[in-house]
Amino acid sequence: xxxxxxxxxxxxxxxxxxxxxxxxxxxxxxxxxxxxxxxxxxxxxxxxxxxxxxxxxxxxxxxxxxxxxxxxxxxxxxxxxxxxxxxxxxxxxxxxxxxxxxxxxxxxxxxxxxxxxxxxxxxxxxxxxxxxxxxxxxxxxxxxxxxxxxxxxxxxxxxxxxxxxxxxxxxxxxxxxxxxxxxxxxxxxxxxxxxxxxxxxxxxxxxxxxxxxxxxxxxxxxxxxxxxxxxxxxxxxxxxxxxxxxxxxxxxxxxxxxxxxxxxxxxxxxxxx
Amino acid sequence: xxxxxxxxxxxxxxxxxxxxxxxxxxxxxxxxxxxxxxxxxxxxxxxxxxxxxxxxxxxxxxxxxxxxxxxxxxxxxxxxxxxxxxxxxxxxxxxxxxxxxxxxxxxxxxxxxxxxxxxxxxxxxxxxxxxxxxxxxxxxxxxxxxxxxxxxxxxxxxxxxxxxxxxxxxxxxxxxxxxxxxxxxxxxxxxxxxxxxxxxxxxxxxxxxxxxxxxxxxxxxxxxxxxxxxxxxxxxxxxxxxxxxxxxxxxxxxxxxxxxxxxxxxxxxxxxxxxxxxxxxxxxxxxxxxxxxxxxxxxxxxxxxxxxxxxxxxxxxxxxxxxxxxxxxxxxxxxxxxxxxxxxxxxxxxxxxxxx
Numbered sequence: 001x002x003x004x005x006x007x008x009x010x011x012x013x014x015x016x017x018x019x020x021x022x023x024x025x026x027x028x029x030x031x032x033x034x035x036x037x038x039x040x041x042x043x044x045x046x047x048x049x050x051x052x053x054x055x056x057x058x059x060x061x062x063x064x065x066x067x068x069x070x071x072x073x074x075x076x077x078x079x080x081x082x083x084x085x086x087x088x089x090x091x092x093x094x095x096x097x098x099x100x101x102x103x104x105x106x107x108x109x110x111x112x113x114x115x116x117x118x119x120x121x122x123x124x125x126x127x128x129x130x131x132x133x134x135x136x137x138x139x140x141x142x143x144x145x146x147x148x149x150x151x152x153x154x155x156x157x158x159x160x161x162x163x164x165x166x167x168x169x170x171x172x173x174x175x176x177x178x179x180x181x182x183x184x185x186x187x188x189x190x191x192x193x194x195x196x197x198x199x200x201x202x203x204x205x206x207x208x209x210x211x212x213x214x215x216x217x218x219x220x221x222x223x224x225x226x227x228x229x230x231x232x233x234x235x236x237x238x239x240x241x242x243x244x245x246x247x248x249x250x251x252x253x254x255x256x257x258x259x260x261x262x263x264x265x266x267x268x269x270x271x272x273x
Numbered sequence: 274x275x276x277x278x279x280x281x282x283x284x285x286x287x288x289x290x291x292x293x294x295x296x297x298x299x300x301x302x303x304x305x306x307x308x309x310x311x312x313x314x315x316x317x318x319x320x321x322x323x324x325x326x327x328x329x330x331x332x333x334x335x336x337x338x339x340x341x342x343x344x345x346x347x348x349x350x351x352x353x354x355x356x357x358x359x360x361x362x363x364x365x366x367x368x369x370x371x372x373x374x375x376x377x378x379x380x381x382x383x384x385x386x387x388x389x390x391x392x393x394x395x396x397x398x399x400x401x402x403x404x405x406x407x408x409x410x411x412x413x414x415x416x417x418x419x420x421x422x423x424x425x426x427x428x429x430x431x432x433x434x435x436x437x438x439x440x441x442x443x444x445x446x447x448x449x450x451x452x453x454x455x456x457x458x459x460x461x462x463x464x465x466x467x468x469x470x471x472x473x474x475x476x477x478x479x480x481x482x483x484x485x486x487x488x489x490x491x492x493x494x495x496x497x498x499x500x501x502x503x504x505x506x507x508x509x510x511x512x513x514x515x516x517x518x519x520x521x522x523x524x525x526x527x528x529x530x531x532x533x534x535x536x537x538x539x540x541x542x543x544x545x546x547x548x549x550x551x552x553x554x555x556x557x558x559x560x561x562x563x564x565x566x567x568x569x570x571x572x573x574x575x576x577x578x579x580x581x582x583x584x585x586x587x588x589x590x591x592x593x594x595x596x597x598x599x600x601x602x603x604x605x606x607x608x609x610x611x612x613x614x615x616x617x618x619x620x621x622x623x624x625x626x627x628x629x
Binding site: 043130134135215217226 | 376
């Protein structure tokens with residue numbers, strides 16, 4: 001049988017999936033072991049034990065300076081910024097995406113501008129963002145929105161354009177107004193695509209969140225990482241990275257499951273990652 | 274399945290090998306690498322490499338020394354701590370918290386200068402240090418700026434609880450100052466003079482108020498130095514030859530300072546202005562005297578206590594005395610069994626005696 005037709009059993013698939021993770025952990029442990037043979041206090045690749053201890057300390061021992069449980073404070077603040085930013089992006093993507101995709105005049109006016117705007121790397125115009133939005137929460141959320149909204153709007157507009165023309169003609173024949181077509185035809189077609197756009201948008205959103213927190217902040221996952229980097233506390237940084245990855249993975253999974261539940265028709269018969 | 278696990282493990286081990294090798298291991302060798310980052314007192318390191326002075330001294334001892342500039346200060350210290358470099362320019366405070374705190378035995382080879390106004394606190398629309406109470410203060414947290422703030426607050430009977438510290442990247446400090454919510458910043462030159470030039474800015478405290486506490490030093494790996502004294506001799510010899518040139522008003526001295534000014538993105542006048550707020554030790558005698566002074570142990574005690582209070586000495590640190598610091602007279606601050614930072618003026622003394 002050709003290799004493209006040989007499918008792994010569920011168990012093999014699971015084992016194959018875990019393999020790269022196990023290999024990473026083993027590679028890390030080996031490297032860490034040899035570095036610590038040389039210098040038991042090595043900071044670059046701390047032992048798994050010391051990382052677990054550091055994570056436990058961040059999660060359960062109140063900070064000496066502020067009395068907060070740092071991990072939860074950081075997680076809450078970061079998720080709040082991420083959530084607010086993505087909510088704004090989602091609203092923008094839906095409203096502007098439908099307007100651009102559905103109304104040719106709006107498309108002519110906004111599509112070229114948006115295509116250009118989405119190419120500006122937001123980090124390069126940071127000083128302008130600071131002066132416009134200040135240095136507080138607003139600037140961080142604005143950075144996330146500027147980093148994610150243009151691409152999400154474009155993908156929503158494309159999703160509107162992808163709706164089969166026949167369906168729109170049919171709706172018009174049946175006498176639907178524009179508003180009726182938006183709410184009854186476009187929106188239901190768009191929602192599963194919106195979740196896909198949101199899932200893809202979360203990747204840059206995390207990057208912009210961490211960058212924003214690195215620049216000026218008093219809390220947050222990115223803030224902590226860049227703060228303790230000053231004394232090479234990899235025992236705090238690495239568990240935080242794993243934690244961020246886990247949060248990202250769970251958010252993605254949640255959205256995928258929601259989409260499968262709510263829009264079962266959009267998930268039929270196609271393999272999706 | 275099993276085979277693939279075995280293969281993957283082998284591959285993983287192979288991939289992790291480079292990480293586990295520490296190049297700066299104690300052994301006799303002939304090729305050395307030191308790193309530095311942009312700062313008024315460290316610009317000579319770049320010039321040493323470019324002008325060929327370093328090569329001249331390295332050749333004299335039959336070794337090679339490469340001086341590498343790293344754009345990010347903290348990253349340069351991290352690279353040194355990880356073993357990538359044999360030496361690195363850094364402050365006394367960062368030397369204690371990063372390499373020494375991370376178990377890398379480190380020696381202060383060349384005490385180059387101390388900040389004498391190069392770090393400062395600027396308030397917007399206020400003119401007294403005590404006005405800082407209740408404000409949000411933008412600075413690079415856990416850096417010498419943070420230390421300066423803590424020392425400054427002591428002088429007016431305030432503590433960090435009286436204000437809110439916002440960690441702000443030094444790269445964005447000047448832009449941050451333009452915004453309305455930023456009313457107080459602590460930073461260093463050349464950013465400091467840039468911000469001070471704004472019409473509503475007043476410098477209310479600077480490092481001239483705590484002279485000799487923020488010290489800029491070429492730190493080297495103690496084991497490497499012990500096994501290769503020629504490495505220390507070549508670095509020290511090259512450094513003080515350049516210091517003599519640099520401090521003179523001869524054409525050669527002006528040319529050297531101009532080159533350093535250009536490398537730090539300013540002109541000769543701008544660089545001389547920064548040098549004016551830096552107490553450079555142009556002669557090895559001055560550097561040796563300063564290193565041997567009775568102030569040094571006191572300063573390191575302040576620094577160790579500050580680092581401990583901020584939780585920077587590591588979670589295994591039960592007290593500020595966790596990491597030992599040894600001084601030229603043989604005295605030790607902190608744990609004598611865990612001395613990881615050594616002030617050793619012997620190479621600078623050789624330079625003073627002209628025996629290099």
